[in-house]
Amino acid sequence: MPAVRGRLDQNAPLGAQSWFGVGGAAELLLRPADAEDLSAFLGALPPELPVLTVGKASNLIIRDGGIPGVVIKLARGFSDIAVDGDGIVCGAACLDRTVAEHAAAAGLRGLEFLAGIPGSIGGAVAMNAGAYGAEITDVLDWAEIVNRNGQFLRLPVEALGFGYRRSSLPKSAVVVRVRLRGIPGDAAAARARIAEIKAAREASQPVRARTGGSTFRNPSEKESNSKAWQLIDAAGCRGLRLGGAQVSEKHCNFLLNTGDATAAEIEGLGELVRRRVREQSGVDLHWEIKRLGLPGVTGSEAA
Missing domain, CATH: 3.30.43.10 (Uridine Diphospho-n-acetylenolpyruvylglucosamine Reductase, domain 2)
Structure with missing residues (x-):
């Protein structure tokens, strides 16, 4: 190496x-x-x-x-953050909520929605994360990446091919730094909006549980007029369990590790939910959570 x-x-x-x-x-x-x-x-x-x-x-x-x-x-080494005129320049490891709070302190509006997105800015760019009526494509000026060959590139937002919860980053490229554009405004109003978002998230989502955020993307208007959680609820999946994995009773588009779940149980529960929704409504839910790596070896395979 x-x-x-x-x-x-x-x-x-x-x-x-x-x-x-x-x-x-x-x-x-x-x-x-x-x-x-x-x-x-x-x-x-x-x-x-x-x-x-x-x-x-x-x-x-x-x-x-x-x-x-x-x-x-x-x-x-990727956590620097600074105000840059009407925007924020930050490293990809910065937490989304930290960027929202930093922008608010500088009197920049329009980035408050980041307070409702768990994770870091690099991941938010990679999946065009969004919440509360806004998404990364609305505020991104450029992203600096290191590609698989080790080259630095600065890509404008137009080059990233953003769609709903996706981007067209070059394969194996790593986002290292971005510039997010804000709108000069009242700092107190920005802080108040962040507080509203945090309270709404706390009230509606299982934020203190071991979870992975929204499990499935909301269907397009052509597919359904219902949101993913509504389809899951209508299919009778609220509280559904598989081993140590459970569909949240608080927000049924969230899967939970209740304490001793395996990755296979969590993913398997998600597939069970997809099957029941398809059978009940005809809608094919698409994963928003990324599933990475290799399946584990079962006891019989190991023997």
Whole structure:
């Protein structure tokens, strides 16, 4: 492996780092010191090795068999944040809520919705995260990435091919820094809006449980006039269990690890919900949570 100034570990457990608290290990886990360290590593890495970036793992199911190849996790060297005129420039490891609060303190409106999105800015860009009537594509000016060859690129928002909960980032590229555009306004009003969003999220979602956020994307208008949670509820899935996994009774588009679930049980419960919704309404729900890695080995397979 190429030398790094950060940290490179073999067979590194990932489950405890995910919001669900489940999953296997990374074959190799890289925590680069900074963007230059990441660039040098990727530039020297054999091209046949797969590369995957994991942020705060707030919307991931890491499968029990772990993730082959190199998993990249950005940390302290990617957490700088600064006001830049009418915007915020920040590293990809910054928490979404921290960016919202920093913008509000600077009197910048329009970024308050980030307070309602768990995870980090890099992940938010990768999936065009959104909530409370706004999404990343509405506020992003540019994103700096390091591609699989180790090259730095600054891509304007138009180059990222944003759609509903997706982007067209180059394969295996890592978002390292972004600029988010705000609107100069009243700081007190921005802080008040963030407080409203946090209260609404607390009241409607199981934020203190081991969960992965919204499980399924809302259907398009052509598919259904109902939201995903309404279809799940109508199919009788509220509170449904599979092993240690459960559909939340508070918000049934959330899956929970009640304490001893495996990744296979959580994913299996999601597929059971999809099947029941399809049978009840004819709507095919699509996963919003990313499912990564290899399935675990069962006892019979191990024998």
